[in-house]
Amino acid sequence: MPSPARILASLEAADRGTRFDLVGELGRIRVERRRDGLAFYLDFRPYGRLWSHQGIRIRDEATARRVLEAIRAKVADGLPLEEALASFAAPDAQERTFGWWYARWLVVKRREADAGERSPTYVRDLDYYGRPGGYLEPLGTVPLHALDYGVLEDFSLELAGRGLSTKSRRNVLGAVRSCLGWLKRRGELRDLPEFPWPKVEEYEPRLISVDDQDRILAAIPEIERGVFLALALLGLRPGEARALEVSDYRDGWLVVDKGMKGASARAPIRGTKTGRPKRLPVPVPLADWIARHVSPSSRLRAAPLFVNPRTGIRWSHWAIREHWLAAAAAVGLEGVRLYEGTKHSMATDALRRGVSERALQAFLGHSDVRSTRRYARLADLGLVTVLRAPMPKPPTPFVGGLSVDGITQKYVEWNQRVRASPTGIEPVLPP
Numbered sequence: 193m194p195s196p197a198r199i200l201a202s203l204e205a206a207d208r209g210t211r212f213d214l215v216g217e218l219g220r221i222r223v224e225r226r227r228d229g230l231a232f233y234l235d236f237r238p239y240g241r242l243w244s245h246q247g248i249r250i251r252d253e254a255t256a257r258r259v260l261e262a263i264r265a266k267v268a269d270g271l272p273l274e275e276a277l278a279s280f281a282a283p284d285a286q287e288r289t290f291g292w293w294y295a296r297w298l299v300v301k302r303r304e305a306d307a308g309e310r311s312p313t314y315v316r317d318l319d320y321y322g323r324p325g326g327y328l329e330p331l332g333t334v335p336l337h338a339l340d341y342g343v344l345e346d347f348s349l350e351l352a353g354r355g356l357s358t359k360s361r362r363n364v365l366g367a368v369r370s371c372l373g374w375l376k377r378r379g380e381l382r383d384l385p386e387f388p389w390p391k392v393e394e395y396e397p398r399l400i401s402v403d404d405q406d407r408i409l410a411a412i413p414e415i416e417r418g419v420f421l422a423l424a425l426l427g428l429r430p431g432e433a434r435a436l437e438v439s440d441y442r443d444g445w446l447v448v449d450k451g452m453k454g455a456s457a458r459a460p461i462r463g464t465k466t467g468r469p470k471r472l473p474v475p476v477p478l479a480d481w482i483a484r485h486v487s488p489s490s491r492l493r494a495a496p497l498f499v500n501p502r503t504g505i506r507w508s509h510w511a512i513r514e515h516w517l518a519a520a521a522a523v524g525l526e527g528v529r530l531y532e533g534t535k536h537s538m539a540t541d542a543l544r545r546g547v548s549e550r551a552l553q554a555f556l557g558h559s560d561v562r563s564t565r566r567y568a569r570l571a572d573l574g575l576v577t578v579l580r581a582p583m584p585k586p587p588t589p590f591v592g593g594l595s596v597d598g599i600t601q602k603y604v605e606w607n608q609r610v611r612a613s614p615t616g617i618e619p620v621l622p623p
Contacts, residue, residue, distance in 0.1 A: 196236055197382060200273060208268070215264040218273075221256045232256040234263070238382040240277045240337060274337045290339060290371075291332030293380070294322050297371045308462045311453040318367055327351060327364045336381070339372070345388040358390045365389065399537045400528055408533060411519040418485060419498035419507055420516065421478040422446075423534035427556050430530065434507050435461045436497040438490045444479060446472050455509035457500070472555065 194202075199218050203211050220235045232250040234242040242259070243250065250256050259280060266276040301318055304310035321327045330347055331339070344365070351361045365387055375381045400408075405424055412420055422433040431451035440447045449469030452459045464470075474482070486497060500507045513530050520528040535556070542552055 196239055196273070200267075203267070211268040212265075215268045218264050218267060219260050221253060221260060223253075234260050236263075236273060236277060237379040238376070239273045240380070242277055242280055245280055278335065278337075289332065290334050290336050290368075291322075291328070293336055293375060294328060294332075294371050297374050298322060300374070308460075311462065312460060313454055317363070321364055321367050327354075327356070328368070331368065336375070339368075339385055341386045341388060344368070344385060348388050348390060352390075358392045361390045362392060398528060398532050399540055400525065400533050402537070402541055404523075404525055404528075405533060405537055407523045408516070408519045408525060408528070411522045412515060414481075415485060415501050416515060418478065418481045419512060420519075420534070421475075421481055422498070423512075423530070424538060425475045425478055426472055427535040427538045429535070430509055430512055432464060433498060434496075434509070434512070438486055438488075438495050438497050441474065441482060441486075441497060444474050446474050448472060452506070452509075457503065457506045457508040457511070470554070 194217055196218060199214055202214055206214060218236070222233055222235045224231045224233065229251065231243065232253060232255070234250075234256060236242070242263075245255065245259050250259065263273075263276045263280065266279070267273050271279075298315075298318055301310055301315045305312045305315045330350055331343075334343060348361055348365060351364060352358075356364070369384070369387055372381060372384050376384055409417060409420055409424060419433050422428050422436070423430065426446070428448065429451060431453070432448050434457075435450045435452045436446070436448070440449075447469060448471075449464060450461050451464050453462050454460065482497070496506045498507060499505065500511055503511075516530045516533065517528075520526065520533060525533075539552060539556060542555075543549070
């Protein structure tokens with residue numbers, strides 16, 4: 193049987209008599225069993241479904257047939273299908289509002305979070321947007337098929353009037369876009385509307401040199417330094433480093449296949465942000481730290497690789513953040529944020545030193561190369577104030593795995609012996 197879209201497309205060039213013949217294939221009568229009996233509905237997906245006649249539930253096939261023929265007649269006379277369906281729906285029918293569908297979508301997202309397929313933090317944000325009085329309340333009563341560019345633009349400007357930042361408005365609109373994308377995949381929508389994305393001024397991070405990065409690392413107590421070495425030398429996300437277990441480290445390599453989904457030290461552990469694992473070579477300073485502070489026997493107990501010595505459990509995001517800021521302030525670098533001083537600075541300096549875009553994308557686990565290219569732009573702007581020397585420095589005394597001047601000779605040598613392969617980062621030894 194032809195799809196509704198094909199039928200409607202064929203009506204455009206047909207005369208009135210032919211149109212009545214063509215609409216004879218439009219729509220289907222379907223039935224659903226409920227606790228209080230059978231419920232009939234008319235299925236016109238992806239244009240919508242109709243469960244009632246002016247608010248009166250369709251309880252038998254004969255009524256469903258009469259309503260179906262009436263809708264077909266309206267469409268044959270030139271009325272758009274969406275408007276024909278709206279004329280038969282109850283004036284306050286929840287089934288055709290965005291708010292009703294958003295609530296159903298939230299149920300799906302919660303189940304995905306419970307199954308470990310979605311970040312609980314993300315789902316909490318969606319809940320927050322859709323709560324009574326929340327940001328999405330103005331769209332709650334808008335008919336689903338009435339969501340167009342104009343409605344969304346007015347909604348975005350209303351959010352701006354409520355004092356939301358440009359970034360927050362993009363996040364809220366992103367939730368709307370994700371919900372509508374789900375509806376399109378389910379066949380409830382034919383097309384997605386164009387979105388009035390607010391333009392966000394790109395934030396320029398404060399990057400630091402590798403020398404300054406090493407100064408901050410040296411200011412962190414040696415027993416606490418491990419997780420910060422992973423962040424600074426491997427460019428891991430804090431949630432990835434916090435979720436690592438001793439069993440993830442073997443023979444000088446580290447498997448990164450999970451992350452903590454929340455700031456708490458007891459937050460759930462799920463897959464990585466991209467959903468793809470990566471295997472990375474461990475630099476010498478981090479390998480030395482693990483050898484000194486991590487018992488191999490803890491591998492059998494699924495113990496965390498990095499433990500906050502002050503609490504005896506995994507690090508919380510806030511503890512890592514505060515330790516980093518305190519160490520930065522101690523060496524005169526107040527206000528250097530965790531991400532900027534670790535991952536951002538590491539990646540920008542790698543590109544400045546000539547590491548290929550492909551290699552860095554594989555190393556950081558970026559699913560979209562545009563994320564990697566942003567580091568290239570920052571490197572071109574010369575925001576790294578002190579450049580790493582192109583040639584290895586002479587050996588210097590080690591203090592806690594770091595050299596006195598902040599760079600280990602062994603790390604420089606390791607840095608020159610790795611490159612990216614199609615499957616990830618592999619060590620390449622000189623011939």
